[in-house]
Amino acid sequence: MARQILHQRCLSTFLFRRTISTAAADTLRNSTTIAPIPSPPEPHNSNPRTRTPLVKQFETWLENLKPGFTPYDVDEALRSQSDPDLAFDIFRWTGQQRNYKHNSTTYLTMIQIAVSGKRYQHAETLVEEILAGACSGSIPLYNSVIKFCCGRKFLFNRAFDVYKKMLTCEDTKPNLETYKLLLDSLLRKFHNVNVCYVYLRGVKSLSKQMKASGVVPDTFAMNMIIKAHAKCHEIDQAVRVFRDMALYGNVPNLYTYCYLIHGLCEKGRVDEGLGFYKEMREKGLVPKGSSFMILICSLAMEQRFEDSISVVFDMLNESMSPDLLTYKTVVEGLCREGRVDDAFDVLEEFRKKDGFMNEKTYKILLNGLHYMN
Numbered sequence: 001m002a003r004q005i006l007h008q009r010c011l012s013t014f015l016f017r018r019t020i021s022t023a024a025a026d027t028l029r030n031s032t033t034i035a036p037i038p039s040p041p042e043p044h045n046s047n048p049r050t051r052t053p054l055v056k057q058f059e060t061w062l063e064n065l066k067p068g069f070t071p072y073d074v075d076e077a078l079r080s081q082s083d084p085d086l087a088f089d090i091f092r093w094t095g096q097q098r099n100y101k102h103n104s105t106t107y108l109t110m111i112q113i114a115v116s117g118k119r120y121q122h123a124e125t126l127v128e129e130i131l132a133g134a135c136s137g138s139i140p141l142y143n144s145v146i147k148f149c150c151g152r153k154f155l156f157n158r159a160f161d162v163y164k165k166m167l168t169c170e171d172t173k174p175n176l177e178t179y180k181l182l183l184d185s186l187l188r189k190f191h192n193v194n195v196c197y198v199y200l201r202g203v204k205s206l207s208k209q210m211k212a213s214g215v216v217p218d219t220f221a222m223n224m225i226i227k228a229h230a231k232c233h234e235i236d237q238a239v240r241v242f243r244d245m246a247l248y249g250n251v252p253n254l255y256t257y258c259y260l261i262h263g264l265c266e267k268g269r270v271d272e273g274l275g276f277y278k279e280m281r282e283k284g285l286v287p288k289g290s291s292f293m294i295l296i297c298s299l300a301m302e303q304r305f306e307d308s309i310s311v312v313f314d315m316l317n318e319s320m321s322p323d324l325l326t327y328k329t330v331v332e333g334l335c336r337e338g339r340v341d342d343a344f345d346v347l348e349e350f351r352k353k354d355g356f357m358n359e360k361t362y363k364i365l366l367n368g369l370h371y372m373n
Contacts, residue, residue, distance in 0.1 A: 084117030230263030
């Protein structure tokens with residue numbers, strides 16, 4: 001008898017959320033004509049031919065979830081649902097049953113289902129419940145919540161609320177993934193120099209806390225710290241972090257050197273930027289096009305044209321082409337130094353080497369040299 005009551009209660013809840021009954025639809029269609037004669041409600045039709053696929057799915061779940069179910073059983077039931085709304089109904093109904101309470105596993109599964117199904121409002125509600133202490137936390141659960149909050153602009157502060165909650169729990173201290181998620185979310189805020197300085201304090205705080213808690217950063221985490229300092233023109237600190245990479249057994253990669261080259265050139269320390277460029281080339285790493293061009297322009301502006309031209313040819317050998325401004329900085333810089341013949345010769349060499357230079361770009365550069373001459 002209890003089983004039948006449970007069945008009817010779940011089914012009625014599901015049908016109320018999903019469909020409009022046929023009797024209600026008929027009443028709505030006939031309301032403008034003849035009022036129907038009231039009649040008692042028909043009993044539930046258990047004929048499988050008249051049940052919808054969603055009702056069958058709900059009933060199947062009901063059969064599988066036996067009385068006295070555990071969080072493990074609920075987790076299996078949630079994962080078996082293809083409909084995120086149905087999964088949320090299951091999650092809510094089970095949470096209201098006596099002698100049962102959701103744990104970190106079921107909350108984690110439900111958040112993952114809600115986010116993947118783009119039910120962001122459900123996910124936001126679950127986040128608030130977790131912060132309120134609805135379940136015992138776990139590192140995977142908190143990291144999942146932080147990742148979701150970092151992806152939503154208006155939940156940015158909530159991510160750090162979760163981080164603070166992790167710090168207060170002995171069993172859920174932040175790990176490397178936690179710090180990388182938070183560092184990445186801060187770096188997305190680095191739109192201009194003024195904003196960079198505001199959020200750089202957060203990067204420094206996370207870096208200190210990571211070291212204090214004994215979390216060993218990897219290359220990705222240290223690259224983000226280097227990028228944050230380089231963006232804010234705190235290049236000495238960026239280089240210091242670069243030197244510390246060896247202490248943690250991390251190997252600098254392409255992005256490490258590119259962040260340093262950009263920061264050093266923007267700070268006017270071109271010679272050091274060229275040194276890091278040569279170091280990365282010796283390791284077989286190829287800079288990004290933007291790193292090539294900022295180094296070329298910086299060298300040309302300091303009248304170091306031989307080094308600048310050498311980097312241009314290096315870039316061309318990697319099947320990358322400088323933009324018009326970079327070319328103009330080099331060839332017109334030679335003209336300003338009185339090396340007009342060298343400028344024309346170099347332009348012809350660039351044209352031969354650069355398969356991407358079109359006729360329009362070549363004529364603009366050539367006309368600019370004639371005008372300056």
